[in-house]
Amino acid sequence: MGTTQLEQAPETKYWHLKTVIGEALDSEFAVGEILPNERDLAARFGVARATLRQALEQLELEGRLQRRRGVGTTVAPPRMGVAVGAAGNGWPGGTGDAWQAADSTQEIPPASVAELLGTGEETVHVLRRSRMYNGQPVAADLLYVPAASVPDLSAIDIPDGVTRARVVLRELQRLGFEGEDRAVELGSARADDARQLDRLPGAPVLLVTTRYFGPGGRTAAVSVATYRADTCRLTFGGDVEFHSGQERRAS
Amino acid sequence: MGTTQLEQAPETKYWHLKTVIGEALDSEFAVGEILPNERDLAARFGVARATLRQALEQLELEGRLQRRRGVGTTVAPPRMGVAVGAAGNGWPGGTGDAWQAADSTQEIPPASVAELLGTGEETVHVLRRSRMYNGQPVAADLLYVPAASVPDLSAIDIPDGVTRARVVLRELQRLGFEGEDRAVELGSARADDARQLDRLPGAPVLLVTTRYFGPGGRTAAVSVATYRADTCRLTFGGDVEFHSGQERRAS
DNA sequence: AAGTGGTCTAGACCACCAA
DNA sequence: TGGTGGTCTAGACCACTTA
Known part of the structure; x- marks a missing residue:
């Protein structure tokens, strides 16, 4: 009662x-x-x-x-703060930060990406990159670049994936971009991402989707980065490091 | 072979x-x-x-x-894009957006928050808020405000939690802030957050920790927001809406 | 009261790593 | 080869919603 x-x-x-x-x-x-x-x-x-x-x-x-x-x-050590904001990576891989361009192909992007790019069913450059931090892999990334975004390359034919990746990145960096857009959501690692991240398939990941806007406001490229959710805390904006004294070290 | x-x-x-x-x-x-x-x-x-x-x-x-x-x-319908960037909420709850200030107490903050605030074991204002979107609860939030950040209130004594929350927010808004800092990580819902979010305890959530910097670069407040990871895609920067045509509606 | 998802059990076998 | 975490089974009962 x-x-x-x-x-x-x-x-x-x-x-x-x-x-x-x-x-x-x-x-x-x-x-x-x-x-x-x-x-x-x-x-x-x-x-x-x-x-x-x-x-x-x-x-x-x-x-x-x-x-x-x-x-x-x-x-586990405390999560490491990984910068995702504009400060962290301009054209990722461009300034030689922790991103490592691995490979490049030309494919028809998945529907979700095509929608963001505003392209139809055209093939785009797909750059595969991976990001290291404190000696550990923290993210796998796919950068989708429509051929229209790097016009000067359309004539050249470069067979090797790795060097083509480098060339595309350099060209993007030369052209620059006018803004970016970002979204974060929870996902589970696809089999190939899982392998790169040293996790089992299905492991929880943070999916960071970035749109890069070129001159004229057109979407110049889209990047989908897959961060390990267990070891990473994504930091945005502010050049100050969160928790700077307590970063993760290799175990 | x-x-x-x-x-x-x-x-x-x-x-x-x-x-x-x-x-x-x-x-x-x-x-x-x-x-x-x-x-x-x-x-x-x-x-x-x-x-x-x-x-x-x-x-x-x-x-x-x-x-x-x-x-x-x-x-489930596609995830809804929830703005978390500076565009979305200045002093959250200030402009009368989807945040609803619920309650306020004075407590000693948990160690992790105290570290971010730079205060010691002093009591701070704790504002409990919740965020609605399309008629659904998407986030529960705790805003930690050291007494030093709202000096004009130290003399007044307001017993009612809800009105005190409103007063603190108004005062913060009057003072303004000079910058912010954000981090996103994966977590699991505490029992009380889970109740607010209409989920079971332990449900996966996106933890958004924001530091607000006041004049002089001191940390004026810290907010820890708990977003439902299943229904939300957090969007940052860029005033453009992601996927504007495909937003989620109540089922 | 009936039906749903959530929790829990006590086993078994498998894939992987290190000694 | 032995020990670890990862997968899978076939059950049981519980908490909750709806009618």
């Missing part, structure tokens, strides 16, 4: 586990330290392995644990 | 399922349509329910499905 009935949900087991383990991580474990294996942990807490795993999965999602098949579960 | 041995991973069941169902969603289902229940689907594909669920979970993570306990699984 008088009891304010606010308890509501009786807190599930895995949620409680997650809390308990999370607190233990703060107080009793150092970064890089290895946890007991899942079977032992499950036994120790008196739950099924699946339940224990549900807790670990969330902690990994939050960037507090790192699990590797065949190896074990370790305490 | 001659067989280029590149097959590599024999593609797990749930991954294959995810692909198959995903394609079916594109071709055979309309937005809002209800899928068969999990037990039926599992039987139809000849897998255990847990396996089927693993596939659905990923599709939900990617914003393609919406599942509600007691109701069913429906096809």
Whole structure:
């Protein structure tokens, strides 16, 4: 009667586990330290392995644990702040930052990209790049460049993918751009991205879609970057580094 | 011998399922349509329910499905683009946009926030707000404001939380700010945020941490916003709307 | 009360890594 | 080869919504 009935949900087991383990991580474990294996942990807490795993999965999602098949579960360092704003990368790869142009082909872009580009079913240059940070791969990226955006190249024929990538980037950089647009959403890693990022397919990733506007307001290029969600915190604007004292190091 | 041995991973069941169902969603289902229940689907594909669920979970993570306990699984509309950049919200809640100031207390901020504010263990104003979009809750937010940032209020004592929230916001708006800083990372919803966002605890969310710089470069306030990762695509900069023709409507 | 998705169990086997 | 995390199964029960 008088009891304010606010308890509501009786807190599930895995949620409680997650809390308990999370607190233990703060107080009793150092970064890089290895946890007991899942079977032992499950036994120790008196739950099924699946339940224990549900807790670990969330902690990994939050960037507090790192699990590797065949190896074990370790305490993850704090997420690294990765600059995505205008300060970080003009034409990505242009200024020789951590982006590494890997390859280039000419393909018909997927519908979602074609819509952003405003092109129809024309083929575009597709540059594959990957971004390193503190010696770790943090992002895989596809840069879609319509042939119209780099007119001076249409006559030349360059067979090698890597050098063509470099040439396209240089040309883009020469032309410059007038603005950019960015969107971030949650996704799961495709098989090839997963391989580049040293994760399993389906791993949670942050999808950063950038539109680059050329002269006249036309969309000159579109980039879709796939960042590891477990290890990265994306930073925007402000040239100041977040948390500058606490960046992640290789384990 | 001659067989280029590149097959590599024999593609797990749930991954294959995810692909198959995903394609079916594109071709055979309309937005809002209800899928068969999990037990039926599992039987139809000849897998255990847990396996089927693993596939659905990923599709939900990617914003393609919406599942509600007691109701069913429906096809989700495309994610809505939510503006987070400077254009979207000055002092959030200030211009009467979709933010709704709900409450305000004075508390000692969590260590992570205190570090960003540069304050010690002093109490700060904590404004709780929530953001609506197309009639749906998309974000819950905590705005931490050190007393020093709103000096004119230190003398006044306002007992009511809601009006105090409004007063603090008005004062902040009057003072203005000189810059901001933003970071985005993946998280899982705390119990209270989950309630506000109409999700279960642990649901994947995008955590947007914003630092507002006051005159002199000091951090005037810090906001931690929790966006539903399943329904939201965060957009930054550029006053142009992404995908303007395809926005999400209430189902 | 019936039907949905969410949690949990106790097993089994597989893919991967390091010694 | 032994140990790790990843996948998969076939059940059971629970929390929630709707009628």
